[in-house]
Amino acid sequence: MGDVNLTEHELRHADGDFRVVVLSGGSDIHGNQPCAAVFGEPEDGCLVRIHSRCVYGEIFESVDCDCRDQLRQSMAMMRKAGSGVLIYLDQEGRGAGLLAKALGYQLTQREGLDTFSSYRVLGLPEDSRSYGDAVAILRSLKLRRVRLLTNNPAKVAALSTADVQVEQQPFLVRGQSVEARRYLAAKARFGHTISLAELEADAARDRWRWLHRLLRRTWRRPAPSAPERATATVVELPVPTVNPVEQQDRPTDLVS
Numbered sequence: 298m299g300d301v302n303l304t305e306h307e308l309r310h311a312d313g314d315f316r317v318v319v320l321s322g323g324s325d326i327h328g329n330q331p332c333a334a335v336f337g338e339p340e341d342g343c344l345v346r347i348h349s350r351c352v353y354g355e356i357f358e359s360v361d362c363d364c365r366d367q368l369r370q371s372m373a374m375m376r377k378a379g380s381g382v383l384i385y386l387d388q389e390g391r392g393a394g395l396l397a398k399a400l401g402y403q404l405t406q407r408e409g410l411d412t413f414s415s416y417r418v419l420g421l422p423e424d425s426r427s428y429g430d431a432v433a434i435l436r437s438l439k440l441r442r443v444r445l446l447t448n449n450p451a452k453v454a455a456l457s458t459a460d461v462q463v464e465q466q467p468f469l470v471r472g473q474s475v476e477a478r479r480y481l482a483a484k485a486r487f488g489h490t491i492s493l494a495e496l497e498a499d500a501a502r503d504r505w506r507w508l509h510r511l512l513r514r515t516w517r518r519p520a521p522s523a524p525e526r527a528t529a530t531v532v533e534l535p536v537p538t539v540n541p542v543e544q545q546d547r548p549t550d551l552v553s
């Protein structure tokens with residue numbers, strides 16, 4: 298990697314402005330420069346997230362993966378901590394690109410394969426990302442020791458071999474959809490530090506919540522009403538008027 302340079306400026310945000318740095322002279326794989334959101338004045342030991350692009354999760358708001366939640370939660374955590382660096386890498390589909398990811402999705406949906414097996418079937422590496430640009434950004438920001446929000450040991454290893462001291466901070470966003478949990482379980486099997494037991498506990502909590510909602514709805518339903526009874530209708534009959542003359546003519550013996 299030659300000389301790298303950071304171009305930086307402020308960015309307005311509804312939840313609080315931050316600084317953006319854009320890297321040039323890095324690996325520049327797809328012509329899109331890596332960038333980072335810099336919160337506060339990060340120092341050694343600050344929170345860092347190295348995030349890889351996911352159009353489906355971040356833009357289309359898919360619930361098949363946890364990418365969007367991780368992005369949002371990491372920003373919220375950095376804001377709360379007062380500082381941090383969110384590095385955003387253009388490494389869609391774990392570095393294979395969007396088309397490969399879409400082909401992988403097709404296979405997953407057709408054959409029921411997990412996300413890593415589908416890449417294997419397509420003849421692609423399961424994960425082809427590199428983290429040199431992330432290291433370059435950290436170096437430019439003069440960070441040598443970071444608290445890395447990740448479950449991915451490959452990220453920890455990549456920074457460690459580049460002489461960045463890493464304290465791994467597990468980063469599991471709770472309350473995921475069934476599909477995202479399936480994705481997380483695949484990552485756990487692939488070596489990510491995600492506890493399958495915790496995922497199962499999450500699923501059990503979801504099932505319980507669902508059952509609870511269903512029962513509450515059933516209890517609250519109004520009791521079936523009694524069959525309607527026919528209501529009596531009062532009909533006013535005309536009162537016959539008696540002609541006083543006719544009354545006088547009437548034979549009196551009839552009434553005696």
Ligand SMILES: Nc1nc2c(ncn2[C@@H]2O[C@H](COP(=O)(O)OP(=O)(O)OP(=O)(O)O)[C@@H](O)[C@H]2O)c(=O)[nH]1
Nearest residue numbers: 349350351362388389390391398401412447448449
């Ligand atoms: N092929 C494929 N890629 C996906 C899928 N869901 C997310 N991705 C990509 O996976 C990358 C994110 O990697 P993940 O394995 O989810 O997480 P990670 O960054 O390795 O690990 P953490 O740091 O713990 O989040 C992004 O580039 C996404 O585009 C999927 O279903 N199939």
